[in-house]
Amino acid sequence: MAAVSIVFEAPDNYGGAPTVGKKPIDFDHLAQQTMGDKNLEMEVLQLFSRSARAALHEMAGADDKTVMATAHRLKGSAQAIGASAVSEAAAAVEEKGSDSTLIAKLAAAIVEAENFILKLCR
Numbered sequence: 247m248a249a250v251s252i253v254f255e256a257p258d259n260y261g262g263a264p265t266v267g268k269k270p271i272d273f274d275h276l277a278q279q280t281m282g283d284k285n286l287e288m289e290v291l292q293l294f295s296r297s298a299r300a301a302l303h304e305m306a307g308a309d310d311k312t313v314m315a316t317a318h319r320l321k322g323s324a325q326a327i328g329a330s331a332v333s334e335a336a337a338a339v340e341e342k343g344s345d346s347t348l349i350a351k352l353a354a355a356i357v358e359a360e361n362f363i364l365k366l367c368r
Contacts, residue, residue, distance in 0.1 A: 270359040272328030279326060291363045294327050298356045302349075310343035317352070324359075331355040 271291065280286040301320045305313045317339035324333035335352035342348055 268331075270329060270331055270355075270362040272330060275328030279328075288367065290327055291366065294323055294329065295360045295363045297323060298332065298359065302353055302356060305339075305344075305349060308344075313344045313349075314340050320352075329355075329359050332359050 276287055276290070280290060298320060301316050304316050308316070317336045321333050321336035321340055324330070324336060332352070332355045335348070335355040338348045339345065339352050
């Protein structure tokens with residue numbers, strides 16, 4: 247019986263990165279933006295996921311001005327849906343430009359949000 251309780255107490259992120267207890271998307275904020283329309287929420291999340299991935303591709307190998315402008319756009323769209331980790335990471339890239347460490351942090355935040363969104367779509 248003890249083994250069963252241990253299984254159910256194991257964290258969701260076993261073997262993965264530690265979570266800080268905060269979801270990648272603020273659903274309260276998103277619901278305010280979509281007036282509670284669940285279908286619209288899913289559509290907006292999927293659009294964000296695609297545009298965030300496209301923004302990363304646009305930043306790859308681009309000059310500082312392009313990287314900063316793309317990060318600015320991404321920051322705004324992340325704020326609009328309540329993706330605070332993506333927004334904060336994009337703000338850092340917007341401020342510093344083509345810093346590979348900051349862009350890697352931004353990519354990680356985007357991947358986390360994308361994975362979260364994909365799980366919602368199942």
